[in-house]
């Protein structure tokens with residue numbers, strides 16, 4: 376029996392079709408199950424609804440006491456969970472260990488955010504007092520992506536539960552095993568039945584959950600394509616809260632820098648970490664069309680060629696592991712071919728050495744001469760597009776020439792240049808002389824345009840997990856000393 380769904384505190388077998396999860400580095404099946412049927416999704420939503428009043432009536436301290444036990448369980452399971460994540464995503468174990476670390480850190484950060492952003496405020500009034508308090512929405516669905524199968528859904532689930540919501544979690548169908556391991560830790564922490572439910576499945580599971588009448592909100596991290604479908608689906612439901620964290624076509628501009636190796640380091644960290652599978656990864660690199668730009672590009676090509684790529688569990692750990700699947704790697708080869716067909720010049724070819732596995736070597740392509748043809752797409756893998764520019768204004772203008780707006784960066788030694796850039800660039804994350812990946816959970820995280828819907832996550836997730844309630848209160852019903860004109864009592 377494959378008990379892969381967690382509904383109302385019980386592990387149950389799916390009634391839908393077969394699901395498998397494949398280790399993309401070794402091309403081995405590592406998990407098998409069945410998707411949730413529509414009636415199981417219905418049961419999960421109903422369980423979350425039934426659990427909501429009691430969970431919401433606990434004090435936040437009572438809820439936090441259970442959530443902190445989950446944090447301890449994460450600590451105890453850290454090595455195991457990091458290995459499961461590496462096996463299922465192909466990411467090197469050093470990197471998945473940092474992902475589990477981020478999941479643990481999320482608890483204290485979300486507690487702080489809850490009190491700072493949605494805590495209670497009391498103000499004196501001429502008569503009585505005014506209060507601002509926050510209440511949970513009720514039942515929320517959480518959708519996770521594959522690239523951070525623990526950290527990103529955890530970043531919705533923890534603040535949602537702190538605020539008093541109950542949750543139905545639908546992970547990526549490419550990472551069901553990580554989701555299962557994570558939910559087991561919540562179970563071990565003693566979370567009451569129905570407070571967190573797990574339903575596994577592909578697109579149709581997502582559609583059934585997103586369109587279920589019983590949810591009060593949906594917190595989504597994934598592609599802009601899916602996010603837009605959800606946005607359309609939520610149209611006409613103003614009472615439901617929808618938080619969308621989506622992709623990007625992120626620009627990184629290099630201006631005048633003395634330390635070329637420092638710049639190359641930040642470019643590589645921005646473009647190729649996680650094999651380019653971070654929403655914040657640099658997709659478009661702007662280099663000056665001068666000798667310094669030539670030197671930076673030459674060094675970038677040299678360093679990128681030498682990036683170590685290997686299995687997630689290699690003793691000598693690589694910088695890059697496999698992508699999530701053989702298909703994902705093949706789609707990057709195809710994206711490169713398409714850009715080449717439009718006039719892009721490959722400077723370092725992205726290759727998939729084994730079509731049965733998810734490995735893709737990092738690629739760099741010069742697209743300067745085909746800018747008018749350049750599709751405004753997120754290529755979610757290790758393919759960096761280079762644009763050579765002659766003046767800073769045109770580079771910034773082209774950097775903003777995207778419907779997305781997640782992250783952006785400037786590598787330049789002049790603070791004045793940064794201020795100029797900051798004032799003009801349009802993105803939710805804007806960095807200076809630092810990689811544009813690796814955002815902090817202690818800051819808001821989100822983008823504009825097709826990158827999100829202005830409901831930033833991370834520290835600001837507290838905002839979409841609760842709604843504010845304004846009250847004026849007086850202990851006893853009392854006749855006011857001064858009555859409104861025309862009123863006698």
Ligand SMILES: NC(=O)c1ccc[n+]([C@@H]2O[C@H](COP(=O)([O-])OP(=O)(O)OC[C@H]3O[C@@H](n4cnc5c(N)ncnc54)[C@H](O)[C@@H]3O)[C@@H](O)[C@H]2O)c1
Nearest residue numbers: 519520521546547577578581582597598601620621622654
């Ligand atoms: N901004 C961020 O915080 C952030 C973080 C990580 C990843 N991402 C983005 O996520 C993408 C990669 O993740 P992914 O491929 O797993 O995303 P995805 O959009 O394919 O899937 C995300 C989730 O939505 C579900 N889903 C897919 N189609 C659906 C539909 N029609 N209706 C309802 N649910 C549906 C999936 O099963 C999964 O659970 C990239 O675009 C990346 O930029 C964004």
Ligand SMILES: O=CCC[C@H](NC(=O)CCC(=O)O)C(=O)O
Nearest residue numbers: 653654655812813814815816833
């Ligand atoms: O792939 C998208 C996430 C990338 C990651 N961002 C965060 O971890 C945001 C912080 C948080 O959600 O707590 C990154 O910037 O590398």
